[in-house]
Amino acid sequence: MAKLTKLDDIVSLCKRRGFIFQSSEIYGGLASCYDYGPLGIELKRNVRDSWWKATVRMRNDVVGLDCSILMHPMVWKASGHADKFADLIAECRKCNTRSRVDHLTAEDQEHTEHIDPELAAEKSQNLSDKVCPSCGAVGDFTEPMAFNLMFETSMGANIGDQMKTFLRPETAQGIFANFRNVLDSTRVKVPFGIAQIGKSFRNEVTTKAFIFRTREFEQAELEFFCKPGTDEQWYEHWKQQRYDWYLALGINKDRLRFRDHDPDELAHYAKACVDIEYKFPFGQGDWQELEGIANRTDYDLRQHQRGMRTLNQWYESGGDLSEVNLKDEDDNYHKGPLSFFDDQDNSRYIPYVIEPSAGVDRSTLAFLVDAYDEEEVRGEKRNLLRFHPALAPIKAAIFPLVKKEGMPDIANNICNDLQKYFACSYDEKGAIGRRYRRQDEAGTPFCITVDGQTLEDGTVTVRERDSMEQWRISQDKLLGFLREKLEV
Numbered sequence: 001m002a003k004l005t006k007l008d009d010i011v012s013l014c015k016r017r018g019f020i021f022q023s024s025e026i027y028g029g030l031a032s033c034y035d036y037g038p039l040g041i042e043l044k045r046n047v048r049d050s051w052w053k054a055t056v057r058m059r060n061d062v063v064g065l066d067c068s069i070l071m072h073p074m075v076w077k078a079s080g081h082a083d084k085f086a087d088l089i090a091e092c093r094k095c096n097t098r099s100r101v102d103h104l105t106a107e108d109q110e111h112t113e114h115i116d117p118e119l120a121a122e123k124s125q126n127l128s129d130k131v132c133p134s135c136g137a138v139g140d141f142t143e144p145m146a147f148n149l150m151f152e153t154s155m156g157a158n159i160g161d162q163m164k165t166f167l168r169p170e171t172a173q174g175i176f177a178n179f180r181n182v183l184d185s186t187r188v189k190v191p192f193g194i195a196q197i198g199k200s201f202r203n204e205v206t207t208k209a210f211i212f213r214t215r216e217f218e219q220a221e222l223e224f225f226c227k228p229g230t231d232e233q234w235y236e237h238w239k240q241q242r243y244d245w246y247l248a249l250g251i252n253k254d255r256l257r258f259r260d261h262d263p264d265e266l267a268h269y270a271k272a273c274v275d276i277e278y279k280f281p282f283g284q285g286d287w288q289e290l291e292g293i294a295n296r297t298d299y300d301l302r303q304h305q306r307g308m309r310t311l312n313q314w315y316e317s318g319g320d321l322s323e324v325n326l327k328d329e330d331d332n333y334h335k336g337p338l339s340f341f342d343d344q345d346n347s348r349y350i351p352y353v354i355e356p357s358a359g360v361d362r363s364t365l366a367f368l369v370d371a372y373d374e375e376e377v378r379g380e381k382r383n384l385l386r387f388h389p390a391l392a393p394i395k396a397a398i399f400p401l402v403k404k405e406g407m408p409d410i411a412n413n414i415c416n417d418l419q420k421y422f423a424c425s426y427d428e429k430g431a432i433g434r435r436y437r438r439q440d441e442a443g444t445p446f447c448i449t450v451d452g453q454t455l456e457d458g459t460v461t462v463r464e465r466d467s468m469e470q471w472r473i474s475q476d477k478l479l480g481f482l483r484e485k486l487e488v
């Protein structure tokens with residue numbers, strides 16, 4: 001079992017080996033923004049692909065979608081984000097630093113949701129003994145105030161004709177806004193899901209711990225539509241599916257758990273919510289949210305029906321969302337444009353929604369942390385990433401033992417052949433032991449060496465990363481051998 005490592009070790013390995021870099025580093029960096037390097041992008045792509053495979057491709061009841069990041073501003077009015085997607089903050093009177101009120105009490109504690117500011121105001125505590133994390137002043141804060149986390153932007157070039165809108169803070173709303181389109185253009189029937197992976201943006205007050213909480217991040221979200229009354233059963237189904245996904249990709253069971261939300265912690269749209277938490281190596285080795293699974297009821301579709309009925313107010317106000325009051329529902333809301341006709345029992349209703357919402361960057365960090373290991377081999381330290389083969393950025397590295405006697409040509413040919421099936425890398429530089437170490441640190445499950453014996457009998461050495469076990473395999477059996485081991 002890999003040891004629980006320090007975050008600093010991961011950050012340093014990520015930079016050294018080209019997994020993750022600070023954004024705009026040549027200009028001193030941009031806080032909380034990160035770039036994925038050559039190995040990192042392969043790893044993150046594999047995380048995405050594994051999610052997509054399990055959530056969409058392996059099921060007959062889920063379809064995919066890829067929506068634009070910019071959406072009509074009324075989407076955010078109807079969803080509640082324009083009015084309620086806020087953190088409660090207080091400003092230090094000494095140094096003017098703004099902090100999340102919930103982070104003042106316990107700095108390392110993860111606050112899992114952005115809560116309704118009205119609710120938060122009710123919960124706000126006396127700040128008289130709270131310490132400013134920036135200057136250390138005690139109890140010298142302004143009254144707590146709500147700070148909306150959405151990034152504003154404006155669209156259009158003509159002065160006077162510009163429209164204020166937002167970068168999406170979650171991908172989910174693109175799915176709700178397309179619910180009717182998907183129903184009308186495919187053969188799906190409730191129960192079914194719509195999945196999406198894409199970037200979201202939040203102007204987080206406190207960013208934290210490398211790629212754990214950033215202002216630009218990627219989400220993998222599923223909105224699963226079901227008949228009211230069956231929602232609790234689907235909630236349990238998705239809880240289990242999502243938990244099992246992490247385990248199947250090698251996450252250590254001892255570092256994964258569920259945590260139910262308390263009623264006062266629930267987001268404005270949720271009837272129930274559970275987090276899948278991972279024991280990350282920051283704070284005191286704290287349990288932190290990896291993914292949330294929520295029962296969103298019929299809240300969003302109903303809100304969008306109200307939004308559609310209110311659109312003229314937005315035009316009349318010149319695009320000022322604060323002037324818009326969503327029209328109340330009529331008694332027949334369950335027959336509205338975002339309802340579903342169920343031909344099983346000839347009923348019409350607005351489906352309930354179960355939403356597993358994962359962070360791609362946060363999962364990538366968990367997979368990195370979980371795979372990281374150090375061990376001593378013959379008196380030398382070996383760093384390795386014990387990635388599940390499906391996640392490993394490079395599946396096989398191919399080496400000629402020496403750069404002569406035709407070995408580089410044979411190794412190159414093997415690499416070219418295998419590359420048709422999975423990511424490979426060719427390396428002829430340095431002593432063979434060092435080449436193995438480089439690949440161990442990149443998490444490559446197999447190394448293949450062409451040596452003197454290859455010239456005689458056509459076999460190569462295959463060495464496995466974790467056990468360092470070696471086999472002689474004939475070249476014509478190599479692809480089959482690796483595909484079986486890698487399950488690709």
Ligand code: GAP
Nearest residue numbers: 170172212213214217290291292357358359362
């Ligand atoms: N649509 C529901 C939703 O967005 P959330 O709990 O706010 O729910 C879901 O976010 C997941 O997105 C989180 O569990 C986390 O993995 C990821 N996430 C949220 N904010 C993030 C941030 N600032 N940086 C990185 N990942 C974030």
